[in-house]
Amino acid sequence: MVKYESGESLKCTDVRFVFVTIDTENNKIASVIILTPQYIEQKFGKFGKPTIKHQLLISSKVRKEIYEREDKILSFPDSKKLSYQIRQEYEPPKSGMVEEPSIKNLFSISLLKKMVAEKLIGFKLDAAATKNRGQALEKKFLNC
Known part of the structure; x- marks a missing residue:
């Protein structure tokens, strides 16, 4: 939880996670998934001890379903609480x-999907070191 001087707080349940799958063969963004921690826990269960880094594994069946979707994006509505x-x-x-x-x-x-995810699908990344491709993706994300 982040607490601001104003007294307001930003909790982990307010965070959005954006997952990007990269088609390494063509160096293009293949899909984008935008999820809340609440959805991740409901769908995949609680993780072990809380850490700074969490890993989300998507089964090959679900991954195939995302790739076969027309928009290549998996996203769900915001919680009613927010x-x-x-x-x-x-x-x-x-x-x-x-x-x-x-x-x-x-x-x-839905705004993140329209402003970011839809613009990232099909974006071609240069064949470079992982770090450089990550930086290029960050730059593209910031320019969406």
């Missing part, structure tokens, strides 16, 4: 990345 706090329209930050994030500026999953 529905009154999330933004449905994008408003650019007024001071770039120097300002602390605000719970009032939490984007909905």
Whole structure:
């Protein structure tokens, strides 16, 4: 949990995880999955001891279903608990990345899907070292 000076807090349940699958053969983004921690726990169960890094394994059957979808994106609606706090329209930050994030500026999953996931599908990554491809993907993500 992150607590701001204003007293508001950002909890792990407010976080969105964006998973990107890269087709290494063609160096293209093959699919994007946007999930909440709540959905991950409900669908895949609780993880062991909490750590900084969690790993999500998707069965080959489910992966195949995602690849075969027309949009290649797996996403689900926001929780009803957050529905009154999330933004449905994008408003650019007024001071770039120097300002602390605000719970009032939490984007909905559907907005992230439209602004990011749909633009990343088919994006071609240069054949480079993993680190460089990761940096290129970050740059593309920031420019969506």
